[in-house]
Amino acid sequence: MEQKILNIMKSVFQTDVVDVTCSQRSCEQWDSMNHLNLVVELEMEFGVSFEPEEIVKMQSFQEVVQILKGKLA
Secondary structure: OHHHHHHHHHHHHOOOOOOOOOEOOOOOOOOHHHHHHHHHHHHHHHOOOOOHHHHHHOOEHHHHHHHHHHHHO
């Protein structure tokens, strides 16, 4: 799952320099528009829907993984 998320992030942010330490602060491509694109791609890939509160909390790779694991549990 984590590799799939990284691949989605690389695609959405159009960069290969995405790893497990990626966050909104460290990745300049992670702007508000790409944040929404990331959410949509994650929802389509994993067949889930995120609540607005969850979307706001998705500020790093680790937080995305944690929220997504909660959805799929």
